[in-house]
Amino acid sequence: MPTRVVDAAGIEHAKAQHAARIVSLVPSITELLFALKLDAQIVGRTGFCVHPRDKVRRVPKVGGTKAVKIDAVRALQPTHVIVNIDENERETVEQLRALVPHVVVTHPLTPGDNFALYALLGAIFDRDDEALELSVQLQTQLDACATREWPQQNVLYAIWREPWMTVARDTYISAMLRLVNWQTLPDLRGGETGAARYPSFDLDAAWLARADRVLLSSEPYRFTQQHCDALGHDTRFAGKRIELIDGEMVSWYGSRAIDGIAYLVDYASR
Template sequence: MQWSDALGKLHGRYPGSPRIVSLVPSLTELLIALGLGAQLTGRTGFCVHPRAALRGIPKLGGTKGFDRERLRALQPTHVLVNIDENRRDEVAALADFVPHVVVTHPLEARDNLDLYRLLGGIFDREQEAAALCAAFEREWTALAEVAALLPRQQVLYLIWRDPWFSVARDTYISRMLAAAGWETLPAVSAQRYPQIELAEAVRDAEIVFLASEPYPFRERDRQRLLAEMAGHCWQLIDGEMVSWYGSRAIMGLAYLRRLRLGLSQSARN
């Protein structure tokens, strides 16, 4: 049997003991969830979850500008990459010495199901992948039930300041929020991560989310904005729970369910 990656390349089950390098933090976490920690031979410096399981795994730099020669020295059988998070030219150069480059590109929450099956199939972890799929479906159903009971809301999700940046509706982040009943602003954008004028953008937003990554918004930022732009709901949100796919998406769906319920309750009080 074979499984297709994001570029349509078919990958069969690897017959030996793989040596895997992950250049994507969320995929590194997923490998551990699939029971592949012993096969993980390299990671980026941003691959930090789960921390204890990653101690001793060599760091190769960032998702962009990673140390190619150090990666080569690890002699991986597989390198896991992502279309959004890794540079195309750097990934293309890996084909010179890596037998299998697996390209991923989840665009919405339910794409995680195929991601679980892809890596579970390649690395002979189909039972573990099936367990993740089942857990995902449970959380997806629970979130959908909550979202169906509450009115849909327009929200502004901020990922950077000075200048301010948000997310377009064709991003994974926006589609995760949509699963909770939150439609991101702007409604139309030519860029996936548009630069915005904050004073104008907040006008139609019922909630303004301040994400913890890539810009680390903190409580002091929320308090400052509350003082400067009163009359809006300014809410800190865990960016990893919204933007990380893989096994983190299961926790992300549960997190969004709790957050949606909590904010709804606060609005009624």
């Protein structure tokens, strides 16, 4: 692996010292750090960093992904803070740059971007072997998915209600769904950052007529069977398959992507 690596913001990072102290502000990254066997160096996390459940309990919380308690981070004296372009506010990241020696920015947009993510963190924190093993497991899942023929379906993937919100086609979620040839509606791209990546929509939108499936995610809004039933009784959704989907499995990158692809293959096969 190279002695210096570049993160999603184009910033180079040298290999960390063995005494590195890591604060993760990204739930899926926190899980990945544990998968890379960095348990002893993880000193802070958000309240949304809940996996692996048996290990994160001992790690202090520093607020939420979009409500980071800067003083709490400072008190932990981290050498590294890991952030994500979608998950964390730019203003927060800039405040952290003034306090923390190394702010590592991540921004995976497709399942295949996990290879670079594993390599990035593996190189910085001297976990190259562990990163390689994750890459092998990810490739196995991608290969297994690619051997199947998936009929194309148009899907609405809902992440919120009041207002209703979905995902643009250049998001990680949409790219995950394309592995099984599910094309998210509406057909739009939101750019690399900003609210347009997760647009709001009206249930009267004309493009909804093209949806074959309606997927109600378990996060960030926790949809329930009651929501499925309500849409099922709405004449605008007559004839459409409406079901719940595990948002963690579809939207979490990092090590979760390995199980997430297997979950999606099974889900799409039903």
